[in-house]
Each structure stands twice: as C-alpha cells, then as structure tokens.
Amino acid sequence: MRQLITDALIVTGDGATEPFRGDALIDGDRITHLGAVPPSAATGADRRIAAGGRVLSPGFVDTHNHGALAGTRVGEHGIPISCEMAVRGGVTKRICGVDGLSPAPVVPDQRAEYAAQLVPLDGMAGPPGDPEGDDPAGGLGWPWSTMEEFLAWHRGRSVTDLGMHLGHSAVRRTVMGNLDRVADEADIRAMAEVVRREAPWCLGLSTGLVYNPAVYSDQREITALVRAFNEVKQGALYPHLRSESDDIIEALDEVITAAVEGGGGYCSEHSKIAGRRNWDRFGDVASRLDDAAGSIPTLGNMYPYTAGSTTADTLFPPEVRAGTRAEFMARLSDDDVRRFAFEKIYGDGSGWDNFVAFCGGLEGVQIAGVLEGVGDEFLGKRFSDVVLAAGVTDMSSIEAHDAVCDFFLHNRGEVSIISHYGNEATVERFFRRPNMALCTDGLMPGPGQKPHPRSIGSFPKALRMARELGIDLTEIVHRLAVLPCEFMGLPSPALSEGADASLVLFDWDRVTERNSYEDPLIPPEGIDAVWVHGDLVHHEGQIQSPKAFGGRHLLTPPSESS
Numbered sequence: 001m002r003q004l005i006t007d008a009l010i011v012t013g014d015g016a017t018e019p020f021r022g023d024a025l026i027d028g029d030r031i032t033h034l035g036a037v038p039p040s041a042a043t044g045a046d047r048r049i050a051a052g053g054r055v056l057s058p059g060f061v062d063t064h065n066h067g068a069l070a071g072t073r074v075g076e077h078g079i080p081i082s083c084e085m086a087v088r089g090g091v092t093k094r095i096c097g098v099d100g101l102s103p104a105p106v107v108p109d110q111r112a113e114y115a116a117q118l119v120p121l122d123g124m125a126g127p128p129g130d131p132e133g134d135d136p137a138g139g140l141g142w143p144w145s146t147m148e149e150f151l152a153w154h155r156g157r158s159v160t161d162l163g164m165h166l167g168h169s170a171v172r173r174t175v176m177g178n179l180d181r182v183a184d185e186a187d188i189r190a191m192a193e194v195v196r197r198e199a200p201w202c203l204g205l206s207t208g209l210v211y212n213p214a215v216y217s218d219q220r221e222i223t224a225l226v227r228a229f230n231e232v233k234q235g236a237l238y239p240h241l242r243s244e245s246d247d248i249i250e251a252l253d254e255v256i257t258a259a260v261e262g263g264g265g266y267c268s269e270h271s272k273i274a275g276r277r278n279w280d281r282f283g284d285v286a287s288r289l290d291d292a293a294g295s296i297p298t299l300g301n302m303y304p305y306t307a308g309s310t311t312a313d314t315l316f317p318p319e320v321r322a323g324t325r326a327e328f329m330a331r332l333s334d335d336d337v338r339r340f341a342f343e344k345i346y347g348d349g350s351g352w353d354n355f356v357a358f359c360g361g362l363e364g365v366q367i368a369g370v371l372e373g374v375g376d377e378f379l380g381k382r383f384s385d386v387v388l389a390a391g392v393t394d395m396s397s398i399e400a401h402d403a404v405c406d407f408f409l410h411n412r413g414e415v416s417i418i419s420h421y422g423n424e425a426t427v428e429r430f431f432r433r434p435n436m437a438l439c440t441d442g443l444m445p446g447p448g449q450k451p452h453p454r455s456i457g458s459f460p461k462a463l464r465m466a467r468e469l470g471i472d473l474t475e476i477v478h479r480l481a482v483l484p485c486e487f488m489g490l491p492s493p494a495l496s497e498g499a500d501a502s503l504v505l506f507d508w509d510r511v512t513e514r515n516s517y518e519d520p521l522i523p524p525e526g527i528d529a530v531w532v533h534g535d536l537v538h539h540e541g542q543i544q545s546p547k548a549f550g551g552r553h554l555l556t557p558p559s560e561s562s
C-alpha cells in the first residue's frame with residue numbers, strides 16, 4: 001500500500017527544523033520520501049490525500065493513560081475504545097501502567113482484589129460473560145501474572161502502540177497484599193527482586209502515593225525500588241504525588257529525593273496544584289522541578305484542564321481502605337469508622353490528600369462513573385446532589401457524609417469522580433513550561449458514562465492553547481510527539497525518510513476541542529487524519545478499522561552492564 005500526501009506543512013517534531021511545505025510518500029509502514037516526491041515514485045499511489053497546507057507531524061504520545069484493560073474492548077466503530085479516543089485526538093502511542101497501578105505483576109490471591117480496585121479507573125478487561133472469554137468472571141479472570149504475560153495477552157488488542165510502566169502498588173501487592181504498614185527490610189528486598197524481574201518489559205517505575213497500597217509506603221521503599229529498576233535499565237520515576245494540595249512541596253521533595261538517590265530520572269506526572277489556598281504556590285513548585293532538572297533528567301506531563309478524574313476510593317482516608325474490598329466496604333458500614341472518616345475529612349485533614357477539602361466541598365466532586373443500573377441518574381451530577389436527594393441540606397454534616405458513604409456502598413465502590421480542584425492560570429503556567437509533555441489521563445468509561453473530557457480533548461485543546469498563547473508550532477509538536485520518547489529512551493519518532501509512518505494531519509488554524517464536562521464524547525475539530533504504522537485509522541471524522549490491530553509494544557533496552 002502506497003499513500004501520497006501532497007502539499008502538507010511538514011513539522012518533523014525534532015524541535016529544531018523549521019516547518020516546510022512538501023509531499024510525503026508512505027510505503028507500507030514507512031515514510032519513503034519526505035519533502036519532494038519524484039513523479040516516478042508517486043505514480044500509481046493507492047491513496048492520495050491533498051493536505052492543502054495542513055500540518056503533517058508524528059503522531060502524539062499520551063504519556064499517562066488508563067486504557068490497558070477495558071480500553072481493549074472493541075467499540076461501535078470497530079476498534080478498541082481506548083484507541084478510538086486516542087486517534088480522535090491525534091495520539092498514536094499510549095503509556096499505561098501509570099499511578100502505580102499496572103495490571104501486572106499480580107499473584108493469584110490478589111488477582112480478584114486488585115481487579116476490583118482498578119475497575120473505576122481502567123474498567124474490566126472484558127465484560128462479564130464475554131463470549132470472547134477474556135474475562136468470564138467479570139474482571140477476576142486475568143490470564144496473566146507477569147508483565148511479559150500481560151503484554152502477550154495484550155498483543156492484537158490495540159491499534160495504537162502501548163508502553164507500560166511498572167506500577168509500585170502492583171509490586172507491593174505481590175509481596176505485602178494491601179496491608180496498612182511500612183515495609184520492613186525483608187519486604188523491600190522481596191519487592192526489589194520483583195522490580196528487577198519485571199523491569200525489562202517496562203519503561204519506568206510509576207507510583208501513586210494516594211492510592212492503595214503505595215499510600216502506606218515511605219521514601220525508603222520508593223528509593224530502593226527506583227534503585228532496583230535502574231540496576232536493570234535506565235528508567236525514571238513517574239509518581240502521583242502523596243499530596244497535590246496542601247503538602248505538595250513535601251510530597252515533591254519525597255519523590256525527587258527518591259529519584260536522585262535511586263539513580264533515575266523524574267517525571268512530574270499530571271502536573272497540577274489542587275485547592276484554592278494553594279494556587280499561588282506555582283513558583284515554589286516550579287523551582288523544585290527546576291532544581292531537580294539540574295541534577296537528573298526530568299520531564300513533565302499534564303492534561304490542560306482545571307479538574308482531575310479518578311476513583312472515588314480517594315474520598316476516604318487511607319486508614320479506611322486497607323485489606324480486602326469487602327473489609328473496606330464493611331468499615332464504611334460501621335458507625336464509628338464513618339465518624340472517624342467524617343472527622344478526618346471535615347477536620348484538620350493534614351497528612352493526606354483530602355479530595356473533598358481541595359475540591360471546596362461536595363459541590364466540587366462530580367460523578368463520572370457508577371455501577372451500571374445503580375447510580376445512573378447521578379452521572380454528571382455532583383456529590384452535593386446525592387446529599388440533597390437524601391433530604392440533607394447541610395453539606396458538611398455527618399448526615400451528608402452518611403449519604404456519600406451510602407451511595408458509595410450501593411455502587412459497591414465502583415464509582416469514579418471528576419474532581420474540580422484547579423484554576424486556569426495554573427494550568428497555563430504549567431503549560432508554558434518548555435519540557436511539558438501532554439497526557440489524557442483517560443479513564444475507560446462504561447456504557448453510558450460521562451468520562452472527563454480530557455480523554456478526547458487534551459491534545460486538540462493543547463494545540464489550540466499553543467496557538468492562542470503564541471507557542472511555536474515547532475516546539476509544541478516536539479513536546480506532544482517526540483520529547484517523551486526521547487526522555488523514556490525510545491527511538492525518536494521525528495519525521496524523516498525511512499521513519500515509521502505513525503502520523504497525524506491537523507489544521508493548525510482551526511484545531512480545537514469541542515467537548516465539555518456535560519458532553520464529553522463530542523469529537524474535536526481539526527484533527528483530520530491519523531495513521532498508525534501506515535494504516536489510516538482516522539480520516540475526516542471517520543474511524544477506519546484496520547484488518548488487524550497492529551499496535552506495537554514500546555520497549556527500551558536493558559543497560560549494557562546488566
């Protein structure tokens with residue numbers, strides 16, 4: 001298959017080459033000519049696309065994505081849903097296993113528990129009773145234990161490329177389960193062993209210090225695991241900070257120190273500052289990141305929105321969430337524990353990331369996903385609406401808290417939220433940083449659910465913001481498509497003759513997101529064509545299902561010495 005793209009504004013993505021007008025010829029999965037295509041090579045091309053001056057660039061990298069499980073489910077347009085959301089935004093590579101929550105490694109006695117924890121974020125690998133047999137027990141039947149086995153299962157289930165981080169919480173569960181305690185020396189040795197075994201299949205080490213069970217870890221443990229990873233290969237630490245709000249500086253120091261002492265790089269994951277009273281602390285955060293950049297390789301990523309999205313588990317203090325899901329649910333049914341959680345959420349609340357506090361109360365917490373058929377009427381509404389529906393008007397009363405607990409329990413804890421914590425000025429300040437890559441942080445919506453608009457809108461919105469803020473096209477394409485690959489140690493996808501034909505064609509003058517929190521699934525405007533390894537999978541708004549789902553796994557080589 002030979003495809004000719006004529007009269008494009010070619011932006012190679014290397015961050016230096018000035019955009020230039022020209023043609024490109026794709027043969028199979030490669031670019032064979034770029035700039036000038038001799039007529040002899042162009043004749044008889046199987047497909048011709050007239051770019052009319054639109055930008056042709058390497059496909060974008062979604063550096064933080066939750067689409068490795070339910071994202072493999074084939075949607076109504078014939079490709080996996082995570083891939084459909086990706087290519088609508090120009091993304092051809094996704095990085096999963098983020099926030100410490102990679103689906104592997106896993107041990108048999110943790111499989112069901114861990115799968116249940118991941119449902120509000122990554123969904124289930126397949127619907128219950130799926131005739132394909134992927135997941136007949138409804139999330140409980142993962143056929144893998146190691147990352148290598150997970151990748152083998154995943155092969156043929158993605159159109160876009162996939163790279164995996166090794167998740168700290170996954171590793172900790174294999175050794176300590178979901179225990180609420182600091183690791184001892186033997187635990188750390190055992191976890192380091194798992195990290196060394198799994199690292200060859202992973203790009204870096206992720207952690208999520210607000211999520212179970214990494215929330216119970218200390219800096220010593222994180223440092224030891226970074227060191228173990230870097231014994232096998234160069235890899236950065238990709239943390240969700242222990243606090244993105246009141247304690248953000250201490251939280252940054254904790255992980256940057258672990259990265260430096262462990263011998264790895266550092267990535268500021270989904271960069272943000274949560275809570276009105278912290279918005280003026282951008283300068284402190286930025287100077288911490290700049291200091292780190294003086295001693296180790298650093299990168300940042302972000303989704304350009306003032307709200308986040310995650311599991312509603314995070315609404316409750318870490319003490320309540322330990323052990324099995326059944327124990328967590330049972331605690332929330334106990335009046336004394338409810339009172340403890342209430343006092344911690346509405347009291348001083350220091351020492352943990354208090355989502356209700358930094359969202360400015362229950363009005364700031366929106367419901368994005370529920371157990372199908374249970375909480376459906378509250379999709380898109382706020383937790384304050386749940387409270388009002390229970391006949392309670394005082395939003396910081398124990399009765400309001402009871403209504404929240406009851407809703408969570410009725411939905412068996414399968415609730416995802418959109419947390420409205422931020423302001424536009426901070427988003428813009430992070431966005432202007434020159435080493436800021438982009439992500440969707442996209443969660444996988446169940447049928448009829450309302451995911452965060454970032455899942456589709458992040459990349460088109462970033463392009464619009466770059467245009468409006470006067471950020472150079474050369475710079476923004478480098479940041480969206482090439483910079484993260486360079487940082488992770490992957491081959492540069494910058495356009496050249498012989499390069500991989502994973503490409504996006506977009507209209508720089510017109511590209512924009514069109515969706516919203518109310519209507520998150522409206523596709524963007526101006527992302528006009530996307531190729532993955534030469535397959536044109538998205539063209540003028542239409543998804544085209546390729547014959548095979550040929551997404552590749554992004555792997556980095558081990559260090560020479562190991």
Ligand SMILES: [Zn+2]
Nearest residue numbers: 099208240270
């Ligand atoms: Zn996160």
